[in-house]
Amino acid sequence: MRLYDNGFSSNCRKLRIAAAELELSLELVTVDPFTGAGRTAEYLAKNPMGKVPTLEDDGFVLWESTSICDYLASKRPERALAPVDPRGRADMWRWLSWYSMHIQPWMVTLVAELRFKERSGGTPDDGVVEHALRELARFVPVLDAHLTGREYVLDRFSVADICLGVGFESATFATVDLAPFGNIRAWLTRLQQRPRWERSR
Amino acid sequence: MRLYDNGFSSNCRKLRIAAAELELSLELVTVDPFTGAGRTAEYLAKNPMGKVPTLEDDGFVLWESTSICDYLASKRPERALAPVDPRGRADMWRWLSWYSMHIQPWMVTLVAELRFKERSGGTPDDGVVEHALRELARFVPVLDAHLTGREYVLDRFSVADICLGVGFESATFATVDLAPFGNIRAWLTRLQQRPRWERSR
Numbered sequence: 174m175r176l177y178d179n180g181f182s183s184n185c186r187k188l189r190i191a192a193a194e195l196e197l198s199l200e201l202v203t204v205d206p207f208t209g210a211g212r213t214a215e216y217l218a219k220n221p222m223g224k225v226p227t228l229e230d231d232g233f234v235l236w237e238s239t240s241i242c243d244y245l246a247s248k249r250p251e252r253a254l255a256p257v258d259p260r261g262r263a264d265m266w267r268w269l270s271w272y273s274m275h276i277q278p279w280m281v282t283l284v285a286e287l288r289f290k291e292r293s294g295g296t297p298d299d300g301v302v303e304h305a306l307r308e309l310a311r312f313v314p315v316l317d318a319h320l321t322g323r324e325y326v327l328d329r330f331s332v333a334d335i336c337l338g339v340g341f342e343s344a345t346f347a348t349v350d351l352a353p354f355g356n357i358r359a360w361l362t363r364l365q366q367r368p369r370w371e372r373s374r
Numbered sequence: 375m376r377l378y379d380n381g382f383s384s385n386c387r388k389l390r391i392a393a394a395e396l397e398l399s400l401e402l403v404t405v406d407p408f409t410g411a412g413r414t415a416e417y418l419a420k421n422p423m424g425k426v427p428t429l430e431d432d433g434f435v436l437w438e439s440t441s442i443c444d445y446l447a448s449k450r451p452e453r454a455l456a457p458v459d460p461r462g463r464a465d466m467w468r469w470l471s472w473y474s475m476h477i478q479p480w481m482v483t484l485v486a487e488l489r490f491k492e493r494s495g496g497t498p499d500d501g502v503v504e505h506a507l508r509e510l511a512r513f514v515p516v517l518d519a520h521l522t523g524r525e526y527v528l529d530r531f532s533v534a535d536i537c538l539g540v541g542f543e544s545a546t547f548a549t550v551d552l553a554p555f556g557n558i559r560a561w562l563t564r565l566q567q568r569p570r571w572e573r574s575r
Contacts, residue, residue, distance in 0.1 A: 221516045222472075233461050237475075240467040247460035259448040260434050266441040266467070271423075273474040274438075282505070300499040304483070315422045 175200040177220070177227040182206075184238035185226045186371055187339045191242045191332065193369035195249045239269045242332045255332045268326050268333045275312040277340055279305035283347040309349055313357070316341075320356035324363060338364040342373050376401040378417070378428040383407075385439035386427045387572055388540045392443045392533065394570035396450045440470045443533045456533045469527050469534045476513040478541055480506040484548040510550055514558070517542075521557035525564060539565040543574050 176192075176199045178185045192199045204210045206224050220227040220236040228235045228244065235241050243265075246255035256262050282305040286297040316337070319326070326333040341361060344351050351358055364370055377393075377400045379386045393400045405411045407425050421428040421437045429436045429445070436442050444466075447456035457463050483506040487498040517538070520527070527534040542562060545552050552559055565571055 221519060222476075222513070233464075235464050235468060237468040237471040239471050240464050243467060244460060244464040247464075259445060263434075263436050263441050263445040263448075266444060267436060267438040269471070270438040270440050270474050273471050274478055275423075277475055278479040298501040298505065300501040301505045304499065304502045312423070318422060 174198075174231075175202055175229040177202050177204045177216070177225055177229075179204060179206065179225045182225050183339050183343050183373065184224075186373065187238050187242055187335050188226050188228070188245065190335050190339065190369065190371050191245045191254065193371065194330075194335070194367075195245055195252050195254060197245060197248060239273060239332075239336050242336055243269075246332050253329070253331075256327065261327070265327055265331060265333050269336055271312075271315075272337050272340055275308065276316075276337075279308045280340065280343055280347045280349065283349065284343070287348050288346065306349070313349070313351075313354060317354040317356045320360050323356075323360075325360070330367075334360075334364055339373075375399075375432075376403055376430040378403050378405045378420070378426055378430075380405060380407065380426045383426050384540050384544050384574065385425075387574065388439050388443055388536050389427050389429070389446065391536050391540065391570065391572050392446045392455065394572065395536070395568075396446060396453050396455060398446060398449055440474060440533075440537050443537055444470075447533050454530070454532075457528065462528070465528055466532060466534050470537055472513075472516075473538050473541055477510065477517075477538075480509045481541065481544055481548040481550065484550065485544070488549055489547065507550070514550070514552075514555060518555040518557045521561050524557075524561075526561070531568075535561075535565055539571075540574075 174197070176185070176188055178189070178201045180203070188199070189201075204216065204225050210216060211223055211225070216227075217223055219229070219234050222236060224236065226236065226238055226241060228241045235244055243255050246252070250257065256265055282301060286302050286305075290297050316326075325331065326337055338361060341351070341357060365372070375398070377386070377389055379390070379402045381404070389400070390402075405417065405426050411417055412424055412426070417428075418424055420430070420435050423437060425437065427437065427439055427442060429442045436445055444456050447453070451458065457466055483502060487503050487506075491498050526532065527538055539562060542552070542558060566573070
């Protein structure tokens with residue numbers, strides 16, 4: 174399997190961690206989504222979003238990191254990195270959807286506004302920043318409460334920990350303070366202690 | 375199965391349509407997420423997001439509408455409303471994740487800013503509105519291009535059509551102009567012609 178990858182993309186890091194946990198070998202092809210290779214007609218034919226990651230597996234082309242992560246897990250069912258029963262799968266996709274809908278858009282917005290906008294000559298929009306912080310202030314506590322007395326998002330280490338964990342590791346870079354959320358911080362420490370958990374750059 | 379539902383919620387409408395397509399009977403319990411029932415400790419214990427919908431199925435409690443929709447499909451595998459093979463499932467969750475991450479947050483933001491904020495004494499934030507419109511302008515064309523020569527999001531009518539279709543039906547209310555997107559408009563018309571497609575209110 175080939176992964177169109179970028180070392181600085183947290184969405185790609187999810188898949189490198191999943192592959193390491195699953196002992197799956199991925200051929201990594203570096204793509205810069207902002208310039209050059211990521212903008213070619215050839216790449217956009219594979220991934221019309223023009224983003225990374227993209228997975229190619231014997232003619233099957235997949236993008237959106239959460240779905241790729243689950244697909245990788247399906248290659249090694251004996252590792253049980255994703256549930257297979259309907260309730261377990263529904264529980265996993267509840268948390269992956271929750272993260273995609275209520276967390277990641279606002280983290281991405283904060284990084285874009287506060288970390289990258291000035292580099293390209295822009296000025297952060299205070300209203301956009303406050304709106305993103307307000308959404309996160311509403312929803313981050315839901316995961317913190319869920320993790321009370323739990324080691325992982327589901328009953329055991331899974332794709333949900335990889336996707337949400339990598340996402341929440343970006344909180345500091347997104348200027349989101351996790352200090353009030355002790356359960357989330359303890360869970361991130363547990364994930365970071367896993368030998369195959371690749372550290373962020 | 376019991377669905378905590380609200381007639382005005384498009385996320386609940388997805389599940390009423392899925393249940394109709396699957397000929398599954400749901401006990402509907404109306405909840406107003408903004409007041410009363412949606413704010414009780416009893417309801418928040420089921421759904422800590424304090425939103426609708428929530429599904430209860432013999433002790434299993436599930437929230438996040440896309441995951442519930444897929445779970446309902448798993449109750450009637452013979453109807454094939456969701457793929458069962460890993461590639462088919464990955465393709466479906468690619469589009470559901472794409473919608474959750476790149477479309478719905480901005481549609482919800484526009485509805486909140488432009489339709490509800492003034493009713494509660496606020497003023498729409500131009501920066502927040504422009505940011506949401508910019509995100510949608512970037513990503514809506516990806517679905518329109520994907521639907522070229524296709525009847526449905528996947529190879530046949532599925533959970534992806536229900537979740538994305540109901541979402542895109544809200545575009546006008548969210549002030550998003552679908553006029554330039556002929557493939558999306560034709561697809562919505564096809565969905566609306568299905569006898570079990572409940573119209574929006």
